Amino acid sequence: MKSGLFGFLFAMWALIIVGGGIIVTLLGPISISGFGDLDWFIASVIKAVIAIVLVVIWILILSKLKNFIFKKEINL
Amino acid sequence: MIDLLIPAIISCIVAFLVVFVMTPPLIKILEKRNFAVKDMNKKEDVMVVRPGGPAIITGIIASEIVLYAFLQMNEILAIVITTTAAFLIGYVDDRKVMGGWFKPVALAIAAIPIIALGAYDSDLAFPLFGTVQIPALYFALIIFMIPITGNTINSIDVLNGVASGFMVIASFSLSICLFIVQNYEIAIVSLPLGFVSLAFYKYHKIPSKIFPGDSGALTLGAMYGSIAIVGGVEIIAAVALLPAVINSFLFLSSVKRIVEHREIKGKPVDHTEDFRLKATNDRKAPVTLVRLILAGGPMTEKQVGFAIFKLAIFSGVLAIITAFMMGVTL
Numbered sequence: 001m002k003s004g005l006f007g008f009l010f011a012m013w014a015l016i017i018v019g020g021g022i023i024v025t026l027l028g029p030i031s032i033s034g035f036g037d038l039d040w041f042i043a044s045v046i047k048a049v050i051a052i053v054l055v056v057i058w059i060l061i062l063s064k065l066k067n068f069i070f071k072k073e074i075n076l
Numbered sequence: 077m078i079d080l081l082i083p084a085i086i087s088c089i090v091a092f093l094v095v096f097v098m099t100p101p102l103i104k105i106l107e108k109r110n111f112a113v114k115d116m117n118k119k120e121d122v123m124v125v126r127p128g129g130p131a132i133i134t135g136i137i138a139s140e141i142v143l144y145a146f147l148q149m150n151e152i153l154a155i156v157i158t159t160t161a162a163f164l165i166g167y168v169d170d171r172k173v174m175g176g177w178f179k180p181v182a183l184a185i186a187a188i189p190i191i192a193l194g195a196y197d198s199d200l201a202f203p204l205f206g207t208v209q210i211p212a213l214y215f216a217l218i219i220f221m222i223p224i225t226g227n228t229i230n231s232i233d234v235l236n237g238v239a240s241g242f243m244v245i246a247s248f249s250l251s252i253c254l255f256i257v258q259n260y261e262i263a264i265v266s267l268p269l270g271f272v273s274l275a276f277y278k279y280h281k282i283p284s285k286i287f288p289g290d291s292g293a294l295t296l297g298a299m300y301g302s303i304a305i306v307g308g309v310e311i312i313a314a315v316a317l318l319p320a321v322i323n324s325f326l327f328l329s330s331v332k333r334i335v336e337h338r339e340i341k342g343k344p345v346d347h348t349e350d351f352r353l354k355a356t357n358d359r360k361a362p363v364t365l366v367r368l369i370l371a372g373g374p375m376t377e378k379q380v381g382f383a384i385f386k387l388a389i390f391s392g393v394l395a396i397i398t399a400f401m402m403g404v405t406l
Contacts, residue, residue, distance in 0.1 A: 004368075005322075005365075005368060005387060008322065009319065009322065009387060009391055010394070012318055012321075013318065013391075013394045013398075016311060016314065016315060017202075017203055017204065017398075017401075020202030020203065020204075021204065023200075023202065023205075023208055024202050024205035024206055024207070025205065027208050027210065028206075028208045028209075040211070041212070044210070044211055044212030045212065047210050047212075047213055048210070048212060051210065051213055063329055066325075066326070070363075070368060070371075
């Protein structure tokens with residue numbers, strides 16, 4: 001059981017590192033021009049939407065991982 | 077770095093001593109006023125006083141005032157105001173039964189001083205991959221971070237000594253990480269959190285003489301979140317907090333809504349005849365970290381507490397590795 005928890009912790013950490021890489025790679029280069037003072041705002045909104053989608057995907061993966069690692073324990 | 081040594085030492089001594097000295101009289105005052113609850117994990121009818129929050133917040137404010145006298149940083153003010161607001165929110169919840177949404181919403185408002193005082197950097201730093209500029213999204217991150225860390229520490233406060241012991245490990249790990257990323261001033265500002273938690277652990281460890289209550293747990297969690305933001309170590313802080321995050325994640329993914337613990341139907345954990353803790357078969361009960369630890373078989377309260385501390389040390393090591401990875405860019 002305990003090794004499962006340590007494994008889940010490690011998997012969460014790995015997902016944070018990989019997720020960070022995806023966020024930097026995807027969101028970093030996004031810049032908008034042609035809207036004047038709104039450039040900054042529009043770019044921020046696009047970044048926010050992408051980040052939220054990534055976080056939702058991250059939670060879904062984590063949820064599947066949880067069910068896989070703790071299959072027996074969750075169905076107590 | 078050397079000139080920071082004296083304020084660091086004085087503030088750590090003040091943080092530890094204030095809580096260490098103030099908690100016994102606080103226990104007596106709370107006993108006189110009969111502010112006590114039954115310790116559910118003891119065979120006998122043991123009553124334990126709460127909340128210990130007033131001692132914790134006094135230690136934090138006193139030590140941070142010492143640091144402010146030396147360093148005069150806006151970041152210290154932001155941490156103190158947000159943490160004090162979190163204490164007040166917790167204290168209201170200790171005294172009155174509030175709805176499930178009260179704490180998250182109120183804690184989100186408590187995060188505003190960090191924004192108002194400009195005590196943040198909107199670049200989010202990730203290990204190996206560098207930073208990303210997310211100015212608008214970062215405001216949302218600040219607003220969400222304080223309720224998350226506050227409630228996460230509050231949700232792990234289920235056994236004698238766990239919340240304070242866990243905070244000792246997580247906050248010292250975070251301080252080490254801040255030194256590694258060479259953010260020395262915030263590292264020193266963060267040290268009192270560990271010493272306050274350590275002094276409170278003396279009275280909170282099994283068998284508890286006092287419980288931190290919502291005011292204590294939210295104070296510790298909100299200060300941790302504030303340090304993460306003003307120190308620019310949000311990701312590292314999240315890693316050091318992972319066992320508590322897992323607890324909240326398991327709870328929310330099984331309950332599927334934000335609720336107070338008292339609203340939960342079904343018991344995740346029960347007692348054996350010799351009063352060891354055991355996981356129940358109740359399908360209505362939420363999945364929690366303690367329930368998963370106990371899935372391997374019954375354990376004493378002390379054994380479960382140490383199992384959580386081992387997980388905290390493991391994630392503390394992962395946080396330190398992450399801090400070293402911050403200096404490397406692929």
